[in-house]
Amino acid sequence: MSQASRISLAATSLFTAGIIVFVHFQQKAERTAMHAGVVRDMEQQRIKRERQLDFDMQRALEEEYKREQNVHSSLEPQSNASAPPR
Secondary structure (H helix, E strand, O other): OOHHHHHHHHHHHHHHHHHHHHHHHHHHHHHHHHHHHHHHHHHHHHHHHHHHHHHHHHHHHHHHHHHHOOOOOOOOOOOOOOOOOO
């Protein structure tokens, strides 16, 4: 085997090994990034569920308070029955 062919074989082998190592680390980094995305999505879903539960609880409290108290909406016109005559 000539020296040029040995150098070519060694260079090709090193290049191939480098590509294999690069692809391995690239896949590992992508897998880590994908897992981080899943964790982030799960956290967002948990926060959304908590907010929905808080909203539902506030809605239930509002309904309970409306039943217990005589609350008038500021958007509804008030009757003049309690106003003194002019």
